[in-house]
Amino acid sequence: MTRRRWIADAWTPTTATLTGEQAAHLARVLRAEPGQIFDVVAGGFLHRAEITNVGDGEVVFALHEELESDAALPLHLLLAVFKFDHMEWAIEKATELGVFRITPILARRTEKHLAQAAAKRVERWRRIALEASKQSRRTTIPEIADPVGLKQALDEEQSPTRILLSETEQGTTLSSALANAKTSTQESDTALAIGPEGGWTPEEMALFVQYQWQPVTLGPRILRAETAAIAAIAIVGSSIG
Structure with a gap:
């Protein structure tokens, strides 16, 4: 099954954060919880990522391995x-x-x-x-x-x-x-x-x-x-x- 993909609003070498509408949709509509795995684009690179925190207006991921992706x-x-x-x-x-x-x-x-x-x-x-x-x-x-x-x-x-x-x-x-x-x-x-x-x-x-x-x-x-x-x-x- 294809994992949902998100584009980070902010990131560090090891974490990525969604804010605004993306975070609201993930938290309220999809009822995200820590431990769930998604694909996240951070800084132009695609990663497998695990939710570590679902807070007020933001969802934070830990970035795991980098995945292959197509160039623009x-x-x-x-x-x-x-x-x-x-x-x-x-x-x-x-x-x-x-x-x-x-x-x-x-x-x-x-x-x-x-x-x-x-x-x-x-x-x-x-x-x-x-x-x-x-x-x-x-x-x-x-x-x-x-x-x-x-x-x-x-x-x-x-x-x-x-x-x-x-x-x-x-x-x-x-x-x-x-x-x-x-x-x-x-x-x-x-x-x-x-x-x-x-x-x-x-x-x-x-x-x-x-x-x-x-x-x-x-x-x-x-x-x-x-x-x-x-x-x-x-x-x-x-x-x-």
């Missing part, structure tokens, strides 16, 4: 901000698929009210990533960065393989670009940029080219941003995962 997909998703309900779905599914990091991008065609409200949504996006990480039994929670403008994000990007989904690109597929990248570099770190509804502006496309991003296509159909993100992540995962 070495993929940084640059996701232009779009309708929040669709954005949340994309973040949840990207987390389940193993993305290492997500940066919300304030693009030229991001609707003004969404751009203004994005900074206040980050904590919600991080909670969604946490819950999706637990549901998918990940050992790491993807970093959800604060929303930034495109130029700042491109200035800071260090991944050797940089892929831009572009509606104007017709010839180079994502699969072929990834295959070419494999022959030119031994590093697997990849950045993938997904535009907003309406796509990237010509000025933004020129900026991507300036920073040596490779425009690619997913095929002849026009996909919603969240659909394109999930399809692209799956393709990248099968190539570099």
